[in-house]
Amino acid sequence: MSKGMYKAKAWGAKGGNFGILAAFIAFAAFPFYWMLMTMFKETRDLMNPNHNPYLYHMRPTLEHVRVLFFDTLYLQWLWNTAFVGFLVVLITLITAIPAGYSLARLTGKTGERLGIGIFLTYLVPPTILFIPLSKVISSLGLQDSLYSLVLVYPSFTIPFCTWLLMGFFKVIPKDIEEAAMIDGHSRLGAFLKVVMPMSIAGVLTVIIFTFTLVMQEFVYGLTFITASSRFTVSVGVPTFLVRGDVYFWGSLMGACFIASVPIAILYNLFVDRFIAGFTVGAIK
Amino acid sequence: MATVETRDIRKLFGDVKAVDGVDLLVKEGEFLVFLGPSGCGKTTLLRMIAGLETQTSGDILIGGQVVNDLPPRARKIAMVFQSYALYPHMTVYRNIAFPLKAQGFPGDQIPQKVEWAASTFGIGKLLHRKPRELSGGERQRVALARAVVREPSVFLLDEPLSNLDAKLRTSARDELQQFQRRIGTTTIYVTHDQVEAMGLGDRIAVMSGGKVRQLGSPQEVYNEPADTFVAGFLGSPPMNLFERDDYIAGFRPETFLPVGLHDTSEPLVTLWAKIHRVEHLGADRLLYGTMRDTFPNEKVIINIPFTVEMQITPGEVYEFAVKEKDIKFFDRSTGLRTEPRRFWEKRS
Numbered sequence: 322m323s324k325g326m327y328k329a330k331a332w333g334a335k336g337g338n339f340g341i342l343a344a345f346i347a348f349a350a351f352p353f354y355w356m357l358m359t360m361f362k363e364t365r366d367l368m369n370p371n372h373n374p375y376l377y378h379m380r381p382t383l384e385h386v387r388v389l390f391f392d393t394l395y396l397q398w399l400w401n402t403a404f405v406g407f408l409v410v411l412i413t414l415i416t417a418i419p420a421g422y423s424l425a426r427l428t429g430k431t432g433e434r435l436g437i438g439i440f441l442t443y444l445v446p447p448t449i450l451f452i453p454l455s456k457v458i459s460s461l462g463l464q465d466s467l468y469s470l471v472l473v474y475p476s477f478t479i480p481f482c483t484w485l486l487m488g489f490f491k492v493i494p495k496d497i498e499e500a501a502m503i504d505g506h507s508r509l510g511a512f513l514k515v516v517m518p519m520s521i522a523g524v525l526t527v528i529i530f531t532f533t534l535v536m537q538e539f540v541y542g543l544t545f546i547t548a549s550s551r552f553t554v555s556v557g558v559p560t561f562l563v564r565g566d567v568y569f570w571g572s573l574m575g576a577c578f579i580a581s582v583p584i585a586i587l588y589n590l591f592v593d594r595f596i597a598g599f600t601v602g603a604i605k
Numbered sequence: 606m607a608t609v610e611t612r613d614i615r616k617l618f619g620d621v622k623a624v625d626g627v628d629l630l631v632k633e634g635e636f637l638v639f640l641g642p643s644g645c646g647k648t649t650l651l652r653m654i655a656g657l658e659t660q661t662s663g664d665i666l667i668g669g670q671v672v673n674d675l676p677p678r679a680r681k682i683a684m685v686f687q688s689y690a691l692y693p694h695m696t697v698y699r700n701i702a703f704p705l706k707a708q709g710f711p712g713d714q715i716p717q718k719v720e721w722a723a724s725t726f727g728i729g730k731l732l733h734r735k736p737r738e739l740s741g742g743e744r745q746r747v748a749l750a751r752a753v754v755r756e757p758s759v760f761l762l763d764e765p766l767s768n769l770d771a772k773l774r775t776s777a778r779d780e781l782q783q784f785q786r787r788i789g790t791t792t793i794y795v796t797h798d799q800v801e802a803m804g805l806g807d808r809i810a811v812m813s814g815g816k817v818r819q820l821g822s823p824q825e826v827y828n829e830p831a832d833t834f835v836a837g838f839l840g841s842p843p844m845n846l847f848e849r850d851d852y853i854a855g856f857r858p859e860t861f862l863p864v865g866l867h868d869t870s871e872p873l874v875t876l877w878a879k880i881h882r883v884e885h886l887g888a889d890r891l892l893y894g895t896m897r898d899t900f901p902n903e904k905v906i907i908n909i910p911f912t913v914e915m916q917i918t919p920g921e922v923y924e925f926a927v928k929e930k931d932i933k934f935f936d937r938s939t940g941l942r943t944e945p946r947r948f949w950e951k952r953s
């Protein structure tokens with residue numbers, strides 16, 4: 322082959338790469354585009370089958386956003402979600418960090434089996450668990466309280482995050498901890514001074530994951546909470562913006578867009594670390 | 606500075622006897638080497654002295670004080686790991702300062718101490734770098750600097766040179782020894798490399814199967830091996846050993862020379878050997894052969910310095926000789942050294 326052909330091939334490869342990337346970006350970004358469009362679209366514009374759904378045919382409107390913020394308790398729901406999310410993240414970190422670390426350092430079969438066992442509990446779906454758990458909640462007198470969610474959500478965030486953190490801790494060589502212990506720290510000191518700073522990525526992953534899991538949870542939120550002022554976003558939005566068979570599409574899309582953008586941005590900031598988080602422990 | 610003593614110390618991992626009753630006394634300022642094949646328990650013994658592993662039984666004393674129940678940080682030791690175990694998220698400066706901070710050293714004196722330790726190992730210019738930006742040799746120096754900075758009373762080193770290439774290893778060995786002589790800190794050094802052990806150690810503890818087989822100066826363990834294990838482990842190629850009725854006789858490959866090359870009045874024993882193969886290794890010539898008369902058909906390796914120009918042809922039989930005093934005898938059942946058995950007089 323001539324030089325020119327190699328060059329042409331290289332360009333072709335570049336073009337191919339770009340094409341694939343563009344396709345994926347379009348795929349990933351489309352839901353956001355759709356939400357953003359619909360959020361400001363007149364309902365008549367949206368519903369008219371003769372209108373191109375990807376473009377505006379009438380003037381964009383803020384009406385749906387107004388409905389969302391002033392006719393529903395959307396802000397309250399956001400706040401409730403953030404409140405529950407914050408506490409659940411805290412509880413999850415406090416529990417999963419020591420648990421993941423112990424499992425990572427429990428060498429041999431025991432640690433591995435325990436880890437798998439803990440992860441398995443994550444796989445039991447809330448649709449099965451909510452009935453027995455509602456008994457627990459009512460006997461604790463937590464019905465219709467956000468604290469019921471604070472109590473129940475860790476039942477799936479902790480197993481998942483313990484498992485995730487175990488992977489992060491496992492790749493930290495034992496030597497480094499032992500060096501810190503010889504250099505003058507206790508095991509706890511070595512953990513705090515050396516292991517934790519090396520596991521920042523894991524902790525970030527846990528925070529974001531826990532928050533995402535809390536935001537998308539529906540079954541517990543629906544069954545344990547009855548007052549609309551105590552709904553979380555994932556329950557409040559569909560309950561109030563879908564009335565019978567009437568869908569308030571504009572407001573629905575607005576609610577989803579506003580709730581999902583911060584998470585999407587966070588994900589993007591730490592995307593490399595996430596990938597590391599998932600592949601960590603896969604090798605070795 | 607301090608002495609280190611172990612008293613009948615043992616460590617079991619399940620039913621594996623990693624360390625099986627070791628009694629040692631490391632003198633003040635001494636450089637002691639644990640030498641032995643892979644899996645003989647060197648690291649385990651060192652880790653017990655450091656307090657990273659709890660012994661199954663026995664006592665450990667540092668500076669005359671029993672430290673069985675003291676955690677690593679209270680034993681006034683410093684350790685250099687085979688992996689160096691540098692803190693990857695800290696700069697070289699913070700790595701070296703780490704033990705000082707951990708032990709509550711007055712903050713205003715830390716920079717000066719770090720400078721001193723860094724300049725001792727010639728890494729003063731690297732203080733702002735992270736460990737991943739360093740070469741293997743530089744990492745090793747950082748690990749050493751971090752170990753010396755707090756002036757420990759005992760140094761523990763677990764194969765600190767094994768990650769370096771051969772050339773760097775030689776110079777690092779030299780530096781390490783000079784450094785140890787200068788500061789005079791009691792040092793225990795683990796290696797499975799006999800050249801390193803012979804070159805560095807004031808004394809060597811030769812280990813096998815969790816036991817110390819012999820403790821002595823490099824010359825002692827080499828020239829007067831206490832048992833067949835030590836005789837076979839040290840030297841490359843190792844000692845030639847020949848089994849007889851109830852004893853084992855052996856001599857080192859370099860003591861067994863063509864008969865004409867011994868110009869000595871000391872009594873010699875002459876033996877015949879047939880040479881099968883010759884290897885030229887630069888400074889040495891190795892002859893592989895089998896013995897004739899006294900030890901018929903037993904394999905033998907002979908090491909002749911390259912300065913000897915005698916022509917040796919594979920397939921020929923030559924007459925060799927060894928000084929009587931260079932032949933060592935061992936009990937056949939226990940493998941331990943015994944008195945000489947003048948087997949050569951029984952020769953027919």
Ligand SMILES: Nc1ncnc2c1ncn2[C@@H]1O[C@H](COP(=O)(O)OP(=O)(O)OP(=O)(O)O)[C@@H](O)[C@H]1O
Nearest residue numbers: 618621622623642643644645646647648649650797
């Ligand atoms: N944590 C452990 N659990 C179980 N067995 C162990 C453990 N650590 C060491 N052993 C066993 O104890 C024995 C001694 O191990 P040790 O690491 O002390 O050997 P070593 O002399 O340092 O070898 P090397 O030169 O390969 O480093 C080996 O048989 C090893 O398999």
Ligand SMILES: [Mg+2]
Nearest residue numbers: 647648649763
């Ligand atoms: Mg070892």
